[in-house]
Amino acid sequence: MNQWRKSSFSDGAGGSNECVEVARPHDAPVGIRDSKSPDTGHLHVPASAFAAFTRTLK
Numbered sequence: 001m002n003q004w005r006k007s008s009f010s011d012g013a014g015g016s017n018e019c020v021e022v023a024r025p026h027d028a029p030v031g032i033r034d035s036k037s038p039d040t041g042h043l044h045v046p047a048s049a050f051a052a053f054t055r056t057l058k
Contacts, residue, residue: 006035022050 003023010019021038023031030050033042045053 004031004033004038010035024050 004021005023006019006021019035021033021035023033023042024047025031028047029044030047031042031044032050034040
């Protein structure tokens with residue numbers, strides 16, 4: 001998996017560091033994992049499904 005990224009907002013007030021991390025290799029499914037437990041595994045979803053998901057959140 002390429003470099004994992006998370007929102008800059010996850011380091012916000014109150015010291016909360018709970019967030020999901022996302023990795024998107026070129027021409028491959030998007031990886032999603034829990035930032036608190038990065039070694040417990042991750043999900044893979046098609047890039048098109050992840051794009052639709054993020055559009056819905058905005």
